[in-house]
Amino acid sequence: MARRGNSIIKGIEISEIIEVLNKAYADEWLAYYQYFIEAKVIKGIMKDAAIAELTQHAADELRHADMVANRILQLGGTPLLHPQEWFTHSNCGYAEPKDFDVVSILEDSIKGEQCAISIYSKLAEMTRNKDIVTYDIVSEILADEVEHEEDLQALHDDITEFVADIKQQIN
Numbered sequence: 026m027a028r029r030g031n032s033i034i035k036g037i038e039i040s041e042i043i044e045v046l047n048k049a050y051a052d053e054w055l056a057y058y059q060y061f062i063e064a065k066v067i068k069g070i071m072k073d074a075a076i077a078e079l080t081q082h083a084a085d086e087l088r089h090a091d092m093v094a095n096r097i098l099q100l101g102g103t104p105l106l107h108p109q110e111w112f113t114h115s116n117c118g119y120a121e122p123k124d125f126d127v128v129s130i131l132e133d134s135i136k137g138e139q140c141a142i143s144i145y146s147k148l149a150e151m152t153r154n155k156d157i158v159t160y161d162i163v164s165e166i167l168a169d170e171v172e173h174e175e176d177l178q179a180l181h182d183d184i185t186e187f188v189a190d191i192k193q194q195i196n
């Protein structure tokens with residue numbers, strides 16, 4: 026635990042920060058696995074572009090889990106030790122891919138990113154001017170999640186436009 030480092034935290038309970046970070050930590054692991062498995066099962070048009078994007082996102086979510094775990098430890102907490110706790114602590118849950126079509130997979134993922142953006146913007150607000158280090162970490166992750174949403178939405182729109190063009194040419 027970083028004693029002096031933690032003494033600069035003002036106006037918020039450290040236990041509360043650890044609790045919300047552990048919930049975000051659960052989200053990151055579930056997001057990681059969701060992207061990992063989506064990249065494996067995805068089917069349909071332009072799936073290679075989607076696989077590249079999903080694989081990159083999986084790596085980013087795992088990196089986020091690492092960042093959050095390190096901050097929990099600095100604060101004197103313990104990151105969740107059992108995967109079962111990911112489900113009981115998660116804010117955003119897990120969207121099991123049911124329809125493997127590229128558009129449906131991208132839509133599930135966009136919803137996940139939108140949830141992550143809401144959670145990290147709340148964490149940024151909660152820690153601003155109180156816990157500078159956590160604030161910096163959650164802000165950095167928030168910027169990544171915003172980029173993730175944008176990347177997925179752009180790909181989704183490209184694919185749906187492409188499909189619409191083909192349908193028009195056939196008719």
Ligand SMILES: [Fe+2]
Binds near residue numbers: 053056086141170
């Ligand atoms: Fe993330």
Ligand SMILES: [Fe+2]
Binds near residue numbers: 056
């Ligand atoms: Fe993300």
